[in-house]
Amino acid sequence: MLIGDELKTIYLNYRIKEIVPFLIKLTPKEKKETAVILKKYLNKDWGYNHVSMLATLACSSTQDEYEKWAPGYYAAPIHLIDELFESYVPEWIGNSYPFLRNIDYLKVLEWQQKGYLKLNDEVCANLLSESLASDYTSEELRITIENKEISAEAPLLDHLFNSYHGVYDQYLIRILYTAPYFSGSVFAKKYNETLSNAVYQYDSRTNTEFLDAWMKLDLPFQPVHYLFLSAAMFSKDKTFSGTAFEAIIHKIVSDDFDIETLGIMIGENINFGLVPVKRLTDGISGFIGLNSSHNRAFEKLLISILTAINHPVFNLKKILEIYYELLHLNQSPTDDAVIGKLKEWENENNLKKMIIKLKTNERKIV
Known part of the structure; x- marks a missing residue:
């Protein structure tokens, strides 16, 4: 069947399931x-x-050609565009605001992450402006996004993160994907306004989406990221806290992950009685023995946690037991800083046996 006849048959009989396979097989000449x-x-x-x-999307050779023939009010089903883009993406697609404005903003960002397109600054700013429904023009947003060295007094940041303005969680996530160099401010706002608020402790979906974004993006780590993560680990919502431990598994062996910073934050929270030890020990216990790299990383984490605890706390024995188990797996000696803490706790009756084990621990030679 000739190309024209096949297209007419699909169109006139509305064989929607056949259109993408038809378009994918076309040669440049046939397009x-x-x-x-x-x-x-x-x-x-x-x-x-x-x-x-x-x-029209698949066969337009230029952006102008597509925008001339495609009405701005009519959009194709996303799942079919996804199917088409798996095999073919027009080179001009990242510059076509009329096409992209009909697509959900997060879907556009997903396509960009997959390498299907690269948004130019003007289109990116226009989409972000519409998405946030802000009073700022696309030009203001574009200039702000381009400037990676942004002062705390920048008008856009002041608008987004000022306590007198509301930015919903889904918008924070969109900002995170679009301008990841805002991540410190975004995570701080999320922590201060939602994660630290007991009302939102059970808001599992949005909190988990935040952690998912953090895992997907290749962000330079900042102290506020560890603050958010340490709080998430002790969330009352089991789904959210479980996701936090999964995030740790995903990140803790990265070269730029600061295990000591996270451990100190956790240890200080435990030290002041702000979080239950059991939630920590239950979470870590489930991941011990994954592999040698994670075992060594968790050993370092527990060293930082233990050295940040200044007095015996409830369930401290359980932390010491897990630490001892990791020493055994890693064939490591007890850390000197931990030994110093053990001397301070040696009069605690429930800790004496474990302290003796840790003090006499020696590296095993295989």
């Missing part, structure tokens, strides 16, 4: 032929539908 057919029949014999929109 040009298809474009000629679309120009001939659209707005004359044919009306617009999902078949014609997908064909």
Whole structure:
């Protein structure tokens, strides 16, 4: 069957499931032929539908050509565009605001992360401006996004993170994906306004989405990231705290992950009685023995936690037991700083046996 006849059959019978496979198999020459057919029949014999929109998207050789023939009010089904983009993406797509404005903003960011497109600054700013429904122009947003060395007094940041303005969680996540160098401010706002608020402790979905974003983005670590993570580990919501421990598993062996900073924050929270030890020990116990790299990382984490605890706390024995188990797995000697703490706690009856084990621990030679 000729290309034109096959396209007409799909269009006239609305065989929507056949259009993407048809478009994928077209050669560059056949796409040009298809474009000629679309120009001939659209707005004359044919009306617009999902078949014609997908064909126009796949066969337009330039942005101008697409925008001339595709009505701005009509969008194709996202799942079919996804299917098409797995095999073919027009080179101009990242510059086409009329096309992208009909797509959910997070979907556009997903396509960008997959390498399907690269948004130019103007389109990115326009999409972000619409997404946030802010009073700022796309030019103001574009300039702000381009400037990675942004002062704390920058108008956009002042608007977004001032306590007198509301920025919903989903918008914070969008900002995080679009301008990850704002991540410190974004995580601080999330921590201060939601995570530290008991009302939101059970808001599992949005809190988990934040951790998912943190895991997906290759962000330079900042102290506020560890603050957020340490609080998440002790959340009353088991789904959220479980996700936090998964995030630690994902990140803790990274070269730029500061295990000591996280451990000190956890230890200080335990020291002041702000969090229950059992939630920590239950979480870590489930991941001991994954591999040697994680075992060594968790040993370092527990060293930092223990050295930040200044007095015996409830369930301290359980932390020491896990630490001893890791020493055994890693064939490591007891850390000198931990030994110093053990001397301070040696009069605690429930800790004496474990303290003796740790003090006499020696490296095993395989």
